[in-house]
Amino acid sequence: MEASVRRAREEPLASPNSSPRAPESSHLEAAQAIQRLVYVRDEVVPAREKLIAARRTNEALGEVGRRRPRPASASEVRQLPNATMGAFAPPHMPSTAEQDGFRPKPIYSSPSAGGGRIGKGHMRAMPTLGAKRLAKELSAGRRMEEQLKEPERTQEQRMEFVKALRIRVAQEKLVESQRREEQALRWRSIGCFCLFDVRAAFVQGACGRLLNQKEAIAVDEELMASPGFSVDQLMELAGLSVACAVATSFPLAQYSEKPQVLLICGPGNNGGDGLVAARHLHHFGYSPRVVYPKPNQKQQLFVNLVTQLSQLSVPVDATLPESMEGYCSVVDAIFGFSFSGAVRAPFDDILRRLTAPGTPPVLSVDIPSGWDVEQGPPTEGACLQPSILISLTAPKMCAAHFTGKHFLGGRFVPPSIVEKYALRLPAYPGMSQIVELPAKF
Ligand SMILES: NC(=O)C1=CN([C@@H]2O[C@H](COP(=O)(O)OP(=O)(O)OC[C@H]3O[C@@H](n4cnc5c(N)ncnc54)[C@H](OP(=O)(O)O)[C@@H]3O)[C@@H](O)[C@H]2O)[C@@H](O)CC1
Ligand SMILES: [K+]
Structure with a gap:
């Protein structure tokens, strides 16, 4: 047959x-x-x-x-x-x-x-x-x-x-x-979607929204007023993002021993983010050390954060260590979006030390400390040049002057606030708490 x-x-x-x-x-x-x-x-x-x-x-x-x-x-x-x-x-x-x-x-x-x-x-x-x-x-x-x-x-x-x-x-x-x-139709529509995505990414990259100081403060207030977030909630998520940015930039696998991280915390909420990050870094397997020159004794939240670190045997000091040798990174959680004017003591000295040659790579939280929130690097005095910046909620205007590795953290912004402030935020990949931003955001 x-x-x-x-x-x-x-x-x-x-x-x-x-x-x-x-x-x-x-x-x-x-x-x-x-x-x-x-x-x-x-x-x-x-x-x-x-x-x-x-x-x-x-x-x-x-x-x-x-x-x-x-x-x-x-x-x-x-x-x-x-x-x-x-x-x-x-x-x-x-x-x-x-x-x-x-x-x-x-x-x-x-x-x-x-x-x-x-x-x-x-x-x-x-x-x-x-x-x-x-x-x-x-x-x-x-x-x-x-x-x-x-x-x-x-x-x-x-x-x-x-x-x-x-x-x-x-x-x-x-x-x-x-x-x-x-x-053929399916392929055509897939092609259109890809084209749309590329266009959207291009538009977003070209005109990413940078907040001025007033807007940054207003967004912070709005987050607490409208969706009803507490400071503790926001700080916890912000601190977690900071710890994730450190762990991503300085992966444990690159070190034979527990990598040491020095976190310098200021008197405000930016400092609070640093305290939270230190706790998470301890749990991630790092060896954090905190410098907290002006501890906030009035707010229970800050007192608790310090207690939590003490119970994990994370050292919390008032002054910088003699030498910063051996630290894989220094986390700058000194000033955030409420900073203004010339840097006052004791932070002026601290910032001077951080700009000295041989300092480990600095990762700044939200704003490079000492930088004007809108104008960027200071024209006088010590000028901190961090290698890494993690913007929280949305990048501020000073970020336009930053040329290092730029992350976005604080994955808690609801669509109502995104719309109200016309924010252009990239999507966070999967379960990640951070997303790396393009050089020209
Ligand atoms: N929704 C958000 O976006 C979220 C924001 N979060 C975080 O909060 C940060 C903003 O926090 P913040 O408002 O407490 O202000 P921040 O900048 O940390 O410190 C202000 C302190 O600095 C001081 N100070 C000021 N100028 C100074 C100077 N020239 N020289 C010396 N000192 C000076 C001043 O002290 P004082 O003058 O009162 O003694 C004041 O107490 C923000 O950047 C982000 O990291 C997250 O936690 C949660 C979500
Ligand atoms: K900072």
Whole structure:
């Protein structure tokens, strides 16, 4: 059975005179029409053109085309002539790969190879056909082959057979064309989304919103008034982001021993962020040390934060250590967005020490301490140049003067505040508490 099909595919179409039972020329034409429909697969035709062509074919088939072909009954099948296959079977048409010298494996594999399963050679020879579609065609071919085993078929039966085949082929082409059309549409829409994302990222990168001092303070108040966040809540999340930025910039894996981190905390909430970060860093596996020259004794929140550190045996001192050698980083949590004027004691000295050569890389929290919230680096006195900055909630205007690694933290801003202040915040990846900002935010 397989040999006959293979022969039928490989041999050219028999001429009406070459066989004693040759079909009439109308049959030959019908068979050629089927060949044209079935064997267009090696051509590269755009999906839309294919769809239109298939629709036209279907329309041309008229009423018959709209009806589903009736499956041949067993008795009808028995009446079908054996030799008809020679006329109906399409001739072998070389694929592009074959024209290039590639010899495809036979379409039907031997029964020992799994009875009709598609061989690798075949898939290479006809790359334009999907495996599913091919399998479908193979089983249809086998059905046809079985039908053609029987000795005789009348003229009407032949015509009916040709019609049924035409309809089936046209329907299959239509379905295939629709599938390709849908796929093309999907790809087009994916392309549009990608383009939109790139555009959005470009717009955001070009005009990221930087808050002035008034706005920064207003956003802080709004967070507590409207969504009702407590200072403790905000500080906890802000401090966690700071710890994450340290851990990301100075990964534990790079050190043979617990890396030491020095955190310098100011008198306000920026200092509070530093205290929280020290606790998280301890739990992350770092060895933090806190310098807290002006502890806030009036607010229980700050008293608690210091107690929590003491219970973890994290040292909290009033002054800087003699040497900062051995620390992987210094966290500057001295002043935030409420800083103004010239730096007063004892922080002026501290800042001077931090600008001395040989100081470990500085990571500033929200604002590089000593910088004007809007104008940036000071024109007089010690000018801190941090390597890393982590802006909280949204970057402030001074960040425009910063050229190092820039993170955003404080993942708690609700859409109402984003809208009200026209913030352009990037999405935080996954469960991350920080997101790195592009150089020109
Ligand atoms: N929603 C948010 O955005 C969130 C914000 N959070 C964080 O809060 C930070 C803002 O905190 P903040 O308002 O307490 O002010 P901040 O800058 O830390 O310190 C002010 C202190 O500095 C002092 N001081 C001022 N100028 C000085 C000078 N020239 N020389 C010397 N000292 C000077 C002044 O002391 P005083 O003059 O009163 O003695 C005052 O007490 C913000 O940046 C962010 O980190 C997160 O915790 C939660 C979410
Ligand atoms: K700071």
